[in-house]
Structure formats: structure tokens, C-alpha cells
Amino acid sequence: MSTTLRTVANSQLRTQRLRFALTRLGVAIAAFFMCAVLLLNSSITESTRLSIAEMYNKTDAVLQSPTAAEAYRGQGLPLDSAVVEEVKQSPLVDSIWPLTTTYDNMRYDRQGVTDYQTVTRFDLPQDVSSFPFELAEGSFPQSADQVLISSLDARERGLSVGQEVKLSDWEKTTEEMITTEQEYPQRTYVISGIYQLEAPRSQMQGSIFTVGSHTAAYQRLMNTVLGQNPENLAPTVLIKFKDPSTTVVDLTRELDPSNASYQLLNVDDQIQQDVKVNIDGINYLITVLLSFAALALFMAAFIISNTFQVLAQQRGKELALLRVLGAKRGQLARMLLSEAALLGSTSALAGIATSYLVAFILKVSNEDFYISLAWLPAILALLVCTVVTALSALPPALKAYRTAPLQALTTAEEAAPKRSFRMLALGLLALLAGGALALVGVSTVQPLAIVSSTFLLALGSIILLPLPLVVLLKLSGRFLPSHSAGGLAVAGALQSRTQTAATGRMVYTCVALVAALLTGYATVQVTSLKDVESYSPFEISAKVQLDEGKASSLADEISQVAGVNHRALGLPQGQAALDDAPHGLEVYSFNDQDLAALWPSSSTLDLEDGHLLISQTDADSAGLAASEKVSVTGELGSRDLTVQVTDAAIDFLAVNTVTGQQLSGSSTYSAEPGKPAPHILLASLTPDINRISQADALSQIAQLTDLDPSQLSGALQAREAILENTRIGFYVALGILGITLLISVVGIANTQVLSAHQRRRQHALLRSLGLSRKALSAVLTREILAVGLIAVSMGLLVGVSLGLLLLQAFVAEGAVLTYAFAWQGLVATWIGGLTLAWLAASLPAYKAAGVPPVAALRQVT
Structure with missing residues (x-):
């Protein structure tokens, strides 16, 4: 029997492939977005790791001050000179390279115009064999007036070996120049060589090296001005052991264990730590993008659940016959879940393949950025999309599990939808929990509680949306003649409550998100513009x-x-x-x-x-x-x-x-x-x-x-910068949110296709009674507009409210906000939401109205 059920599942997906087409498209879009975000995260992490690892090519261990371990590029407080000297004198150590660094401006001639670049200056190691990079051309500096630059800087700045550049002359720099902030004397240097950086956008780009100890001398001068120990120079020291078998543990035993002014790590641990420090800020962006990807999957789940719910209801007789032939309830439920899993996995594979194709094209066409093609993002996206698809089909599968064969045979297509009290209880619980958390968060000034309450309130409102939607549809139906196009549209929406709820939820969710985004955008923009007066009157x-x-x-x-x-x-x-x-x-x-x-x-x-x-x-x-x-x-x-x-x-x-x-x-x-x-x-x-x-x-x-x-x-320039930055942020967020909007449009179209097929007998009878094709198409279009009108209006109200609530998280962090509303944007969202709903439903409505009555009745019987 299990083999037969697998055959039925595969046959169902093949024979109903047209009805599953839009569902597949929604899942594929969500999978593409999720896989693309994961690939971006993988690319950034691997690119950062490669650029950091270059610096430690000829290093066995790294000594750092605690502040340098937590700072970007190790720019922290310097190590105690006594610790550095102790490491240098250890019998296990062959050589050390203290990375004493400081910033400078490098001036150079570029096509007859003086240009400049902010650079990080290093002193070369005394033993150039410890230098971690290979020379691309030229040679190491041999005198104090020569400099070594990177291949990336040479390419981007048009620099070459033998060209002159100007840097600060730290031999002539005095304490008075530092304290009075005078311009430092300049010195002409000649580029003696160019070292090769393999990683695109390497973190060592902009780093230059000079022979001697000019950087160390300048750092001593700065320490003197700041009243610090002049000999504490480098926050990081690279160590090379005499014996390759020596470990960090061996060296640690040689040092004072009670000294907490340093940390000693092997190269692998150091690289891992540096990667974490450097991508911490990027992780916030990835988290936001993954949140949007989860939202896209959430919208795709609506489509999947609605599709399988309708098809399971239409296949009532088929499922009943399988029960009569000996199939058990659990086997039928597993059959439906296997259909969903197969649908989700194949659709996700299409989206994943597309994301890898785009990544490959970018990798081939652009050498300035590292693009990772690791398989882990594909595996994760495939697993998540398959599981979400199966879970979305779980309610229809459980409903089929609970349906007796006789009931299925007698009510295959006439069963009215039953209210789900479990969903009602879940929605009420989410609203109550969200309201309680909101009160606690606002009264006790806790941002996390406010954010959590916003999510719970949004989830509860989505779950409970069908209740006010049905009530408002019934109220509107009382004011419309029952045989008018509007009356028939409202009656059709009330009859197909499953499709009505799915359509309403998708429209409502998208509009609420855009309304919340608009409210946050307007408030942040107005608040920032008002703050300009406080520092630029x-x-x-x-x-x-x-x-x-x-x-x-x-x-x-x-x-x-x-x-x-x-x-x-x-x-x-x-x-x-x-x-x-x-x-x-x-x-x-x-x-x-x-x-x-x-x-x-x-x-x-x-x-x-x-x-x-x-x-x-x-x-x-x-x-x-x-x-x-x-x-x-x-x-x-x-x-x-x-x-x-x-x-x-x-x-x-x-x-x-x-x-x-x-x-x-x-x-x-x-x-x-x-x-x-x-x-x-x-x-x-x-x-x-x-x-x-x-x-x-x-x-x-x-x-x-x-x-x-x-x-x-002045304020004018500051206001223009704020307007530009907030607009860019808004459009980027709206563009990412467009993925969800696209899935919603697909979902609405999918819902209307399924609804038209499920109600083909009703449509055939209306055509037989004299309703023209054009009139039937108008009825179906007005049906989606009636649902969309209510969902859009409620989405705007709830979205603005949730946006204001979410802004309280910023108030809890100490921000003083001036609240504002983007009225033009909200009106455009209202019009745009109805327009998208109408466009998504127009083609299915036109096709449903084009089916001849006799053909529709023949399909039913």
C-alpha cells in the first residue's frame, strides 16, 4: 500500500502541475532570497578570513593587548614593553615583529593633479624573511626614503615602482607640532616595491611599509605628549618560533601566568577572533536580511497551506476510496506531507540553483569582490524550505487524517469550512501576550520586551484577521442587492472563506509592513531634521x-x-x-x-x-x-x-x-x-x-x-544628507520587502486560480442563468477588491500602530522622537495594495469566466 500511495503522490504532483505552478513559484522565490542571503554571509565571512589570514602567513603565534583583541585591525592600547621584551628573550622564540602602526596621508601625482590617500604606516620587520607577503615587483626598501605599497593600491591609484610619493617626515616632527596641531613636515619617498595582496578588498589595502623605526619613533613622541610610557609601542606582536613543533602552551609556561595585560593565541584562534571582531557589524545586516527571508517564507507558507487545503478538500472522494481500499489514516497524512515535501524541495532547488547561477555570474564578471559558492547555504535553504512546506501542509493533512471514509464520500465538495477554535485561541493568546509585554516594556523601559510585543501583536492580528474580515463582509452585504455584481461578489467571498482568509492575510501582512516602515521612516527623518538645529543652527x-x-x-x-x-x-x-x-x-x-x-x-x-x-x-x-x-x-x-x-x-x-x-x-x-x-x-x-x-x-x-x-x-547641508540617507535606507528596505510583495502577488493569483476551479459549478450555473462572461469576470474581480479593501484599510491602521509601538524601543534606549506620518506614502500604499490585488486576480478571473458552462458542468460531474 505504501508503494501505491507514493505513486499516487507523484501522480498528483504531475497531473496537477499547473495548479501547483504558482505555489512552486512562491517557494522558489523564497528559497532564492534565503539562499542569496546565506551566500552573502558566507562570502563576507570567507573574504574577511582570507584577508586576515594573509597577515599571519609566516607567524606561529600572536601576542596582543586585551583592547587590541577587541578592536578593528588590532588598533588598541599598546602592550607593556616589559612583556614584549620577555617574549623576545624567550629561548623558544626566533624573532618577533611588533606591529607599531599609525595613520598618515600619502600625497602623489595622478595625471598632473595632486591626489592623496589615507594610509596605515608600518615599520618593516628587521628580518624581511618574516614579511608575510610576496613581492609582485620591485624590491624591499633599502633606505629611509623608500616605501613599499600594496598591489591593490598600485592598481587603484595608478602607482608604480619608481614613482615618488609624499609622507609625513616624523624625524622632523616635534612635540610642539603635535600639541598645537600644526601640519607635519613632508618628505619625498620613492616606491621601491609592490607587495601582492591575494584577497579582493583585503584589510591590508592602504598599508605601507618603510625601513627603520620611523613609526616607532613617532609613537614614542605621541606617548610622551599623552603622558604614557614611551616604550609601550605596539598593540600586537607577531611571533616566530625556532622549532616548528613549539606551541603557544609551551611559550605560555615561560611567561608570568599572573600577568593579565596580554593574550597569547595560535594563528588559527587569532584569525577566528579577528574575523568575529570584523564582521560583528555586518552580522546585524545579515540578521535583518534573514528576517526578511523568514518573512518571505511566512508568506509562501500561506500559499502552500491554502493550496493543499483546497486540493485536499477537492480530493475527498479519492482519499475516501484509498481508505476503503485499506489505506490507514496515518498513511494518507504521510502521503499529503510527502507531496508537500516533494513540492517544497523541487521548488526550493529551482530557487537555489538560480541564486548560485547569479553568484557564479558575479564571481566571473567581478574580481573586486570575493563570492563564495559553498554548499552549506544550499543545504540550509533546502532543508528550511522543505520543512516549512511540509509544516504548511500539516493542517490539511491532519484534517484528512480525521475524516472518516463515509463522510468524505458524501461531502466531498459540499463541506462547509469549520471554524478552527485552536487558531482562534492561538491568536487571542498572541494578542494578550503581546499586549502584556507592551505594557511591561513601555512601563519598565525594556526595548527587547517592546520588540517582542510588536511581533506577538502582529502575529495575533494576522491569525485573527478572518474574524473582522467576515464580519465586515457580512455588514457590507446587507447594503448591496443580492443579485447585483457587488452582492454576488460578497456572497462568493463569504462562501469561499478559506481563500478569502488566505487572500486577506497576504494583503493585510504586506500593507501592514509597508505602513510600519513608512511610519518609522517619517519619524526618524523628522526627528533627525529637528536634531540638526541642536548642532547646526x-x-x-x-x-x-x-x-x-x-x-x-x-x-x-x-x-x-x-x-x-x-x-x-x-x-x-x-x-x-x-x-x-x-x-x-x-x-x-x-x-x-x-x-x-x-x-x-x-x-x-x-x-x-x-x-x-x-x-x-x-x-x-x-x-x-x-x-x-x-x-x-x-x-x-x-x-x-x-x-x-x-x-x-x-x-x-x-x-x-x-x-x-x-x-x-x-x-x-x-x-x-x-x-x-x-x-x-x-x-x-x-x-x-x-x-x-x-x-x-x-x-x-x-x-x-x-x-x-x-x-x-551648516544645517542646509546636514538636512540634505539626512534626507538622502533616510531615503536610501527606506528604498533599500522597501526593495528587500518587494520580495515579500512579489510572493504575495503570486499567492493572491494562486488563491484565485484554486478558488475558480473549486467553484466552477457555481460559475457554470451563473452562466447558465444568463450571466455574461464579462459580468462574471466583474463579479470575481469585485470579490477580490472587496476583500482587498478591508484588508488594506485594516493593514494601514494596524501597521501604523505597530510602527509607533516599535519606535518605543528607541525611546527606551534614550532617543527623543518627534513622531510623524508619511501621509502621501500611506495613501499610495492604500491605492497600491488594491491595485496589486486587482492585477493579481484579473487574469484568473478572466480565465474562470471564459470556461463555457457545459464544459464546467462536465468537469464537475
């Missing part, structure tokens, strides 16, 4: 080098620019005697009316004679309070000014023009002869200016000040 701000003649006319010229509302020009006229000023000691004079007009919402920007205006943040850093005296030196001498604290987040010290005249007269102040301090330009644009006029105004201001438009900082 002026729309346009720039420091401009001007001579006195240009300064006198610039303010008037900017006033004439179309779109400029107010402007103010600050003249450097003194220097404050402060121990700590985060934004500098220069004092600028402004016309007090011009400054106040730029930010009318603040009443503390009114400059008074003999007062020094300073922000609250800078006053706190300098230890100042209002009404205290501060000495300010100008061209005409020094004066004691009274501190005036403002709530505006200004990044300069200001006085009014009267006080400025008393400090420096009509001249500008310069702390260093020949190096005049820059002027400060502040401006605001008219409130109703459009983006094109705004760009034109910025361009004209940039021309007048001889600046690039990107150098015009």
Missing part, C-alpha cells in the same frame, strides 16, 4: 579667507543672491584666553541684528556691548558661567569681556561690532603674522525655496567666496 556656514577689501563688499553681494533671506559676516578681531575651547579661541564680531535674524527662534543671540557670546556646550567645556570675565586680546590690546551664554549651538566666539572695534578697530586680528584668521560667513535661505533655486543659490555663494559648494556646511 545656521543653514549655511563657512570659513572664508578674505582680504579687507573683499570682506567689506561680500556681505552685500550675498544679500543680492536670489533665495538668500538673511546673512551675517563675522570678522576675526581677537583671541580669547581660555584653557579649553573645542571650536577655537578666535573671537569674531557680528552685527547683532544680522546674527539674531538668522535664528529668530533663539532669544539669546542678542549681542551686548562688552560681552563675549559663547555656546552652553563650549562654556561647560571651558568651565565658564554667565557673567564671568574672560580676557580677549585684539590688535589694540586686551580687554576683559563678560561671558554671555547662548542656547544656540554656535561653533565660534562672538562679540558685537562695537566691542570688535574696541578690540581691533577696523583691522582683522591675526594670532600669527602673515596668517590671517578666516572670516565666518553665515546665511539662511527663504523658507519656500525649491531645490533647484536652492542649488543655484549655493552655487552663486560658492563662486563669491571662491569655495566649492561642498565646503558650505
Whole structure:
């Protein structure tokens, strides 16, 4: 009998392949997305491992400080020099290489233009045989004015052996240059060689090596300035043993076991640790993507469950006959589950194969990124999709298990759907648990409880959706004539409650997700824009080098620019005697009316004679309070000014023009002869200016000040960056969510195909009674629109509510939010949800209406 049932299962999938086509497509899309995410995770992990492993090619053990072990690229606090010396003197150790590093700017000529790159500088090991990379061309540096660069930098920057580059000259760098933040002296280096990096996007890209101990000398100088031990230089030390059989355990026995200022690992453990540190941030992205993949599978589960539920009901007589022939209940249930598992596995294989094909094409066509083709993602995606498919078919299988043969023979196609009290209880339990968790999370400020409550409330609302859906359909049916197209549509939806529930849930889930995303997007954007005022109160701000003649006319010229509302020009006229000023000691004079007009919402920007205006943040850093005296030196001498604290987040010290005249007269102040301090330009644009006029105004201001438009900082630039970043984030999330939307469209179409086949007798009778093909198609289309209208409207309300609840998790973390609603986006979602539902149902409705009545009745009988 088991062989016969397997034959029946295989035959069912073959004969009903057209009805399973959309179900297969939904599973394949979900499998493709899940496998692609897992491949991405595998590629990132393996690429990171390869790029890290290159550095340890000729290393037996790694000594690190605890902070370096947890930092990116080992950039932590340096090891105690005594520990390093103890390791170096060990009889087990052949050589060590302390990785003393620091950042620098490398300048070079690129097609006649001076370009620069931020690089990490290393000292080469004393024994170059310990250098972990092979030379691609050239030779190791032999003198202090030669440098070794990577093959990736040479290719991307157009650099070659023999070319000159400029780096900081740390032999001429002094403590005073570091403390006063002066520009370091420059030295010309010649590229002597290029070392080969095998891993694409290697973490060693941007690393350069020089002979000698220049980097160590600079680090000693920095330690002296910072008041640290000058000899504590390297956070990481690479160790090579004399005997290859020596282990880390052997060396550990040689060292002081009570010293907790270091950790000693073998190379494999070190690589594993470095990989973990480097991909921790990426893991959050992978988790988000896997959440979307799980959501796609969740939507596919709707399709699978609905398909097997309808087909199991239609095959009632077949299942009953198998029972009469001796098949046991468990065998029938296993037969249905095997059909589902076979369907899920074959469909998943198609999606997995497609994802590997795309990955292979990317691997062949792009050498800049490492693409992994490991088999583990395929195995995991196949197992998950097969299990989800089988579990989705479990309710129909259990229903067939409980159905007696006689009942199945007598009610094969007439059985009305029964309410599932278990599902009702599960939905109510999820809602009650979610509500309780929400109360606990908000009242006790626990983000995890709030996130968990949002998930439970969403799950409960999805499970219980058929209840309000049926109630609202019944209410709407009372206001429609029973023989009208609308009345027939509502009656059809109520008759096919299984399909109605499946369609409603898919539409509702997608709309709720988009509504929640829109609510979060609008709130984050508005909150971020409002926060701009706290650190950038002026729309346009720039420091401009001007001579006195240009300064006198610039303010008037900017006033004439179309779109400029107010402007103010600050003249450097003194220097404050402060121990700590985060934004500098220069004092600028402004016309007090011009400054106040730029930010009318603040009443503390009114400059008074003999007062020094300073922000609250800078006053706190300098230890100042209002009404205290501060000495300010100008061209005409020094004066004691009274501190005036403002709530505006200004990044300069200001006085009014009267006080400025008393400090420096009509001249500008310069702390260093020949190096005049820059002027400060502040401006605001008219409130109703459009983006094109705004760009034109910025361009004209940039021309007048001889600046690039990107150098015009301030709130305007910050707002544009926020708008751009939030838009990108929203569109990326919406694009990923599009996978779920696509599966939903497939699911709605699949549901309508199954419903049309199940109700073909009803459709045939309606056609026989005179209903035209066009009218029947309209009835079927209005049926899905009625369900979609209710589901979309409820999805918007619940989605916005859940989005607001989820935002409370950020409030629990200390965020201060300004709530907002993307009304245009919500209206577009409402229209788009109905449109997608209509499009998904149009073709099945048209085909169902096109079946001749006689043919439909013949199929039924």
C-alpha cells in the first residue's frame, strides 16, 4: 500500500502541475532570497578570513593587548614593553615583529593633479624573511626614503615602482607640532616595491611599509605628549618560533601566568577572533536580511497551506476510496506531507540553483569582490524550505487524517469550512501576550520586551484577521442587492472563506509592513531634521579667507543672491584666553541684528556691548558661567569681556561690532603674522525655496567666496544628507520587502486560480442563468477588491500602530522622537495594495469566466 500511495503522490504532483505552478513559484522565490542571503554571509565571512589570514602567513603565534583583541585591525592600547621584551628573550622564540602602526596621508601625482590617500604606516620587520607577503615587483626598501605599497593600491591609484610619493617626515616632527596641531613636515619617498595582496578588498589595502623605526619613533613622541610610557609601542606582536613543533602552551609556561595585560593565541584562534571582531557589524545586516527571508517564507507558507487545503478538500472522494481500499489514516497524512515535501524541495532547488547561477555570474564578471559558492547555504535553504512546506501542509493533512471514509464520500465538495477554535485561541493568546509585554516594556523601559510585543501583536492580528474580515463582509452585504455584481461578489467571498482568509492575510501582512516602515521612516527623518538645529543652527556656514577689501563688499553681494533671506559676516578681531575651547579661541564680531535674524527662534543671540557670546556646550567645556570675565586680546590690546551664554549651538566666539572695534578697530586680528584668521560667513535661505533655486543659490555663494559648494556646511547641508540617507535606507528596505510583495502577488493569483476551479459549478450555473462572461469576470474581480479593501484599510491602521509601538524601543534606549506620518506614502500604499490585488486576480478571473458552462458542468460531474 505504501508503494501505491507514493505513486499516487507523484501522480498528483504531475497531473496537477499547473495548479501547483504558482505555489512552486512562491517557494522558489523564497528559497532564492534565503539562499542569496546565506551566500552573502558566507562570502563576507570567507573574504574577511582570507584577508586576515594573509597577515599571519609566516607567524606561529600572536601576542596582543586585551583592547587590541577587541578592536578593528588590532588598533588598541599598546602592550607593556616589559612583556614584549620577555617574549623576545624567550629561548623558544626566533624573532618577533611588533606591529607599531599609525595613520598618515600619502600625497602623489595622478595625471598632473595632486591626489592623496589615507594610509596605515608600518615599520618593516628587521628580518624581511618574516614579511608575510610576496613581492609582485620591485624590491624591499633599502633606505629611509623608500616605501613599499600594496598591489591593490598600485592598481587603484595608478602607482608604480619608481614613482615618488609624499609622507609625513616624523624625524622632523616635534612635540610642539603635535600639541598645537600644526601640519607635519613632508618628505619625498620613492616606491621601491609592490607587495601582492591575494584577497579582493583585503584589510591590508592602504598599508605601507618603510625601513627603520620611523613609526616607532613617532609613537614614542605621541606617548610622551599623552603622558604614557614611551616604550609601550605596539598593540600586537607577531611571533616566530625556532622549532616548528613549539606551541603557544609551551611559550605560555615561560611567561608570568599572573600577568593579565596580554593574550597569547595560535594563528588559527587569532584569525577566528579577528574575523568575529570584523564582521560583528555586518552580522546585524545579515540578521535583518534573514528576517526578511523568514518573512518571505511566512508568506509562501500561506500559499502552500491554502493550496493543499483546497486540493485536499477537492480530493475527498479519492482519499475516501484509498481508505476503503485499506489505506490507514496515518498513511494518507504521510502521503499529503510527502507531496508537500516533494513540492517544497523541487521548488526550493529551482530557487537555489538560480541564486548560485547569479553568484557564479558575479564571481566571473567581478574580481573586486570575493563570492563564495559553498554548499552549506544550499543545504540550509533546502532543508528550511522543505520543512516549512511540509509544516504548511500539516493542517490539511491532519484534517484528512480525521475524516472518516463515509463522510468524505458524501461531502466531498459540499463541506462547509469549520471554524478552527485552536487558531482562534492561538491568536487571542498572541494578542494578550503581546499586549502584556507592551505594557511591561513601555512601563519598565525594556526595548527587547517592546520588540517582542510588536511581533506577538502582529502575529495575533494576522491569525485573527478572518474574524473582522467576515464580519465586515457580512455588514457590507446587507447594503448591496443580492443579485447585483457587488452582492454576488460578497456572497462568493463569504462562501469561499478559506481563500478569502488566505487572500486577506497576504494583503493585510504586506500593507501592514509597508505602513510600519513608512511610519518609522517619517519619524526618524523628522526627528533627525529637528536634531540638526541642536548642532547646526545656521543653514549655511563657512570659513572664508578674505582680504579687507573683499570682506567689506561680500556681505552685500550675498544679500543680492536670489533665495538668500538673511546673512551675517563675522570678522576675526581677537583671541580669547581660555584653557579649553573645542571650536577655537578666535573671537569674531557680528552685527547683532544680522546674527539674531538668522535664528529668530533663539532669544539669546542678542549681542551686548562688552560681552563675549559663547555656546552652553563650549562654556561647560571651558568651565565658564554667565557673567564671568574672560580676557580677549585684539590688535589694540586686551580687554576683559563678560561671558554671555547662548542656547544656540554656535561653533565660534562672538562679540558685537562695537566691542570688535574696541578690540581691533577696523583691522582683522591675526594670532600669527602673515596668517590671517578666516572670516565666518553665515546665511539662511527663504523658507519656500525649491531645490533647484536652492542649488543655484549655493552655487552663486560658492563662486563669491571662491569655495566649492561642498565646503558650505551648516544645517542646509546636514538636512540634505539626512534626507538622502533616510531615503536610501527606506528604498533599500522597501526593495528587500518587494520580495515579500512579489510572493504575495503570486499567492493572491494562486488563491484565485484554486478558488475558480473549486467553484466552477457555481460559475457554470451563473452562466447558465444568463450571466455574461464579462459580468462574471466583474463579479470575481469585485470579490477580490472587496476583500482587498478591508484588508488594506485594516493593514494601514494596524501597521501604523505597530510602527509607533516599535519606535518605543528607541525611546527606551534614550532617543527623543518627534513622531510623524508619511501621509502621501500611506495613501499610495492604500491605492497600491488594491491595485496589486486587482492585477493579481484579473487574469484568473478572466480565465474562470471564459470556461463555457457545459464544459464546467462536465468537469464537475
